[in-house]
Amino acid sequence: MARSGVLVSCALGAVLLAACATPPTSPATVRYVCDDGSVLRVQFEADAALVSLPDGNVMRLPQQPAASGTWYATPQYTLRGKGDEASWTVGRRTPLACRVER
Structure with a gap:
């Protein structure tokens, strides 16, 4: 009986830890200011x-595998x-450097 109580406690602890590690379901929004303003x-x-x-357009860009960063x-x-x-x-243009707006 004591052993099953320990197993239940361990299982409950694992579930609680997993819940803490779950990222928030709401998406994060970030504003970037680019070198061209x-x-x-x-x-x-x-x-x-x-x-x-x-210009008001919204583009959906699927995530790609990255070795580092996003x-x-x-x-x-x-x-x-x-x-x-x-x-x-954009297209074949030179990449534009941007930074998070603080």
Whole structure:
């Protein structure tokens, strides 16, 4: 009987720890200010980034495997980031350096 009580306690503890490690379900939104003065509002979801452009368009970029940092891309748009810095690329243009707005 005591052994089953210990097992139940351990199982309950594991469930509680897992619940603490679960990320929030609401997406995080970050504003980036880019070197050209433009502002990108990015809403990060579990598997994609929704990028609100200065002209009002919103682009959904699926998450890509990245060795380090983050990488979201479509054939036309790319957002890469690490820490407070990101690069935004449209087509074959030179990547634009952006930083989290504080």
